[in-house]
Each structure stands twice: as structure tokens, then as C-alpha cells.
Amino acid sequence: MTTSPKDGPPPVVSVQSRDFDIGSEIEGLTASDRNIGAVVSFTGLVREMTGQGAISAMELEHYPGMTERALTEIAEKANARWPLQGIRIIHRFGRLDPGDRIVLVLTASPHRKAAFEAAEFLMDYLKTRAPFWKKEDGPEGAKWVDARDDDDSAAARWHNPS
């Protein structure tokens, strides 16, 4: 799915089972604004090696409706905090294989600092607030992934910016 300028601006948030193309997403986000000076992109991939060994696949469950709402809210928070010209968040669900793309976060801004910081903020918040759950298929069978404490502390540090 490519986005050309005549399709209008891309949606801020997409929750989908299909893959995405990073290049065309960047093109779609930046095509209509010549004052964007920096685009930061973060892509999350399915790692093969996990705590339980090498996994063969992963199933991502989500909460339809709330997921889109939570991601939109996170984007609004970032917009309120940094001078951004664009945000794009894509998160996949369903069955994914090692190496597959899971999540894309794009931030566009006049200068790089805001784009870098906002991208990190979006990922930290997404990790703790967006209702997704991973189940990995590995040597120990199918196992739900445990939430990580360091994800909580990564999100918490944005409450007290230095």
C-alpha cells in the first residue's frame, strides 16, 4: 500500500495484520510539507532469540478499538510536547515470523532533536500503554511474553523530564 500526495495525508495510526513499506510511509508523511527538516523512523522487528530460546513464530493479540484509541492518545501527547509536523504509527497484529516488522514509528519535525525525542517517547509510551500481547512459539511451547520492568521505567522517565 503506497500513499501518494493526492490520497491526502496518511492516517496517524494504523493497526493492521499486513506488512508496511517504510520508504513509502516516509514519503507519505513528508510529501506535502516542504518545511520538514528531519524524519526519524523506528522499526521494531520480531527477534528469533528470546528468553525461552529460538522462537519459530509469534502471535500478537490486541484490543480492537482501544488499541487505536490508545495510540491516538499517545500521538496527541507527543504533539503537545514537541513541535512536530507529522506522526505515523503502524502496529501489526496476528501471526508474525522472526525477522518480520512489528511496529513503525515516524516523527517529522523542522529539526532533528524534537523528532528523535518524540520517536523515543512514542515507543516508550506505546510499550506500556497500547493493548497488545505477544505469545511466542518456542522450545517450551506457546508462551505469553512477560511485561518488562525496564519498559515501565523507560516510560516513567518522561514524567520528570530533566
Next chain:
Amino acid sequence: MIQVLYFSWLRERVGTGAEEIDPGTAATAGELIQNLVVRDERYAAAFEDVSAVRVAVDQKMVDLDAPIAGAREVAFFPPVTGG
């Protein structure tokens, strides 16, 4: 009646992803859990460790002591692991 949703291992332990439940006297999400666990051992298994349970009322994440009066949808799930 409230639409109650379960995700991840809570869904597996309860045995369903969604059901209509009469909240009875429960005023908060935590009290709804207390009503459920005495109803059936599936709920007792799902809510055995309440510290591992997160709740959303009408698709907003809240604390377990959040009121559920007038809510259409209450969802229970473990801490999220997306990204």
C-alpha cells in the same frame, strides 16, 4: 449488564474473550473481580494474582478501584507487551 472482555492468558483461563455480565452490587472493577471469583473456578484461576491484572473501563486504562457505574465495557488483561 456490562460487556466484559478478557485478553491474553486471562482470556484463556476464563475460556472466553467476551461475555455479558450483571455487575450486581459491584461498584468498582476490583469488586467485579471479587464477584466473579466466587462464581466459578475459571475466574478464580484467571484472577488468582490480581497484581498481574490490568483493567480498562470503556477502553481507558484505569486502576482496579475505578467505578464501573454506567460503563458499557470492562476489559481485564495482563500488562501489555506490544512494540
